[in-house]
Amino acid sequence: MKKINALIFDVFGTLVDWRTSVAREAELILRPQGFQLDWLAFADAWRDEYQPAMEKVRTGNIAFCKLDALHLRNLDIVLERFGITLDETLRQKLNLAWHRLEAWPDVTAGLNRLRTRFRLAPCSNGNISLMVDLARKNNFPWDAILGAEFARDYKPKPVVYLSAAEAFDLEPSQTMMVAAHSSDLAAAASVGLKTAFIRRPDEFGPGKGEIDPECTVDLVANDLLDLARQLNA
């Protein structure tokens, strides 16, 4: 394999468990207000609005805006569907649930091992402040925050991957995209990046994540510690 100099990471699902984290945050905020609902279903419903909202940006239907802004539009849709009305303070607080997601247990240790050999950055659709808050909460040792807000477009548009490699002064082939989603890796590979698939079998609920990649990838790992072993880090 050609010399890899930097690893860039998908974050939602690959590094952090958005589903149980959002469910927990929703319960923490909404239950004291007297609401009782299926919190995991609420998290799933919110996430279901994620791709359609970004697609409006990708197609030029709406101008680029931070994922926080898309999340807020999506939250309003989901709150209405669940019959919930919130004051502005709680609405904003709930929207920032995505800034408080918890990492899968291997991630912080894995990133710290990988950091000894590679430059590391998130290449997420999440905005910079969201990535900063997740890094502070989970001690992610990033060299830089790259991804959608830097590129001003959303994955899987090629500019998001290519701008991350370019920020590190690298050819795409010197940069490895790490993700738990085949669609993300296929897009990265199509513009020349190396790819590593991470198994996150429980991302969408127990046994409901992707187990094996549906596209050709350079590496498959069970978690980031396994990735570090395979990359001799």
Place this chain on the structure above:
Amino acid sequence: MKKINALIFDVFGTLVDWRTSVAREAELILRPQGFQLDWLAFADAWRDEYQPAMEKVRTGNIAFCKLDALHLRNLDIVLERFGITLDETLRQKLNLAWHRLEAWPDVTAGLNRLRTRFRLAPCSNGNISLMVDLARKNNFPWDAILGAEFARDYKPKPVVYLSAAEAFDLEPSQTMMVAAHSSDLAAAASVGLKTAFIRRPDEFGPGKGEIDPECTVDLVANDLLDLARQLNA
């Protein structure tokens, strides 16, 4: 003072001693090739081309490019002036001298104290990879790399300061620009940021740095540890 949430930093001169570092790097690379010259004068001459090169970008005369690319154009000018011809490998290696600058002695400890209370990012004209390399070399604990490459223009253009505040989801007044140069702070203040002046009396040679700000600032500090004390960090 209104609540400050993030500190953004000038880097060349404020955090790192570019002059003696570039002189040292030039000597390390050029002396084994048989060149003998005034290494500090070489560093000064290279730096003298810095503002004119960026001015071409600011005025739209040339498209935005990374500072590394401007440094290389400037290096060629200075090499010719000093009568030096280098092969491509050494020319590129010397150009990356700016990625190997050493911090003033207070900086790493100061940033680590400030980090406990504030989000931190460089807001430099240096490109992202340059900032990443300086952070790795000197253990700067950045939350994100903001500044010229993120804004795609050079300080003191307002977009560079404003895009840094906006990346952190902050009003300009919640963001403090920290620099050893009055011109940088005046530009930041003119678009609403808070400002802290750091004394670096030896930046351009012993006693040749700015001792006191030439514009109104919110704080004046002797170094980053003094800044941390004044900000209760």
